[in-house]
Amino acid sequence: MAWISRIGWAMACVLPLAACERDMEDQAKFEPYEAAPLFPNGQAARMPVEGTVPHDDPPAEPVQPQVTLAVLERGRERFDIYCAPCHGRVGDGAGMIVQRGFPQPPSYHDQSLRQAPDRFYFDVIGQGFGRMFSYANRVAPEDRWAIVAYIRALQLSQHATLREVREAGLESRLGAAR
Ligand code: HEC
Incomplete structure (x- = not known):
């Protein structure tokens, strides 16, 4: 018992x-x-004491930094590692993986992508887009902004007018670039 x-x-x-x-x-x-x-x-x-953060609040995302040469250089480095294999070094969508059979992304130089806001690029890197998977766990938010800045520079590089080149005092470089 x-x-x-x-x-x-x-x-x-x-x-x-x-x-x-x-x-x-x-x-x-x-x-x-x-x-x-x-x-x-x-x-x-x-x-609650001042500065209390509700535990279910999403973590604060870094604000878009000022574009400096250092940001652009960081962006170019990260872009060449994480994006160029598909999007190509100049952003035309003809990267090496695409040449080997991966679906081709649109060129960054297309009208609609040139007009897309910075935030769209930031979100695509973090969330993915269609067949492109997310880079959230490989590209930190600060680096996403750096990549966005560099993509803007790439877009400008393909669309700058002769006048803009003159105004920037870069005319003497034109011959060298050819
Ligand atoms: C493995 C190949 C691959 C890599 C690497 C890659 N992408 Fe993509 N990306 C694609 C493909 C394919 C699409 C089109 C997806 C679709 O339409 O289904 C795309 C679409 C996009 C778009 C949206 C284009 C549109 O149609 O509006 C953006 C912006 C973009 N990628 C940015 C990036 C950035 C920035 C990186 C680097 C962090 C990156 N991608 C890395 C393959 C890739």
């Missing part, structure tokens, strides 16, 4: 706990929204 004594033991353990629960229920404490002269605003309910 071992089970009887097992029940006996269980009761012996649980009963004192039940008594304990009543004590805790009756102890001196403030109810929610109760007045409490102890605090300067007279309320028992306290406000």
